[in-house]
Amino acid sequence: MSQSAIVMDHRGSMSVATATATKQQLDALRNALLKEEFVLKAQSPHHMEFYRRPRVFQDDWPMTLRIEQRNRELEVRCWMFIPWSWIGIFTLLIVIFLPVAGASGVPPLLLFGLGLAVVTFGIVKRRFDLSPDALWQSRPRKRWNEILGRLLANAFGVVAAKR
Numbered sequence: 001m002s003q004s005a006i007v008m009d010h011r012g013s014m015s016v017a018t019a020t021a022t023k024q025q026l027d028a029l030r031n032a033l034l035k036e037e038f039v040l041k042a043q044s045p046h047h048m049e050f051y052r053r054p055r056v057f058q059d060d061w062p063m064t065l066r067i068e069q070r071n072r073e074l075e076v077r078c079w080m081f082i083p084w085s086w087i088g089i090f091t092l093l094i095v096i097f098l099p100v101a102g103a104s105g106v107p108p109l110l111l112f113g114l115g116l117a118v119v120t121f122g123i124v125k126r127r128f129d130l131s132p133d134a135l136w137q138s139r140p141r142k143r144w145n146e147i148l149g150r151l152l153a154n155a156f157g158v159v160a161a162k163r
Helices: 023-035 084-097 108-124 138-156
Strands: 006-011 014-020 039-044 047-052 063-070 073-081 160-162
Touching: 006 138, 014 138, 023 063, 023 138, 073 138, 084 108
Parallel strands: 006 160
Antiparallel strands: 006 014, 014 073, 039 047, 047 063, 063 073
């Protein structure tokens, strides 16, 4: 294996890792992601896209990971997000069931306002940063930042550097 540097960069809602990689290293990364329960969504000679299903009760959110390769240059982009289907279903439940299923002692307008605030927040913040110092969803982000750094380092045989 050739020794190369992995640079991890956290760009707001997305974490990006760049490195140089051989075909064998890329295959090792692909296999490592599949072992971490990522599902290969799309693949072409220079592009792979993975999706990881949510495990909400384990404090784990859905995640998308894209790998693009140009010659030996590799770019891995990943982010966690709340799917639009969740937001749509939650909104539908608020509109349909909240007016008829009042909570005792709580005004329905307050519940509707809180539900609407959650939906609005979900729409505005539909992608979450994986940086280790982020506040929102910090535990899963920190965990996945460490896991992805470890997977990249193991696949490429180097230590990840942070930018």
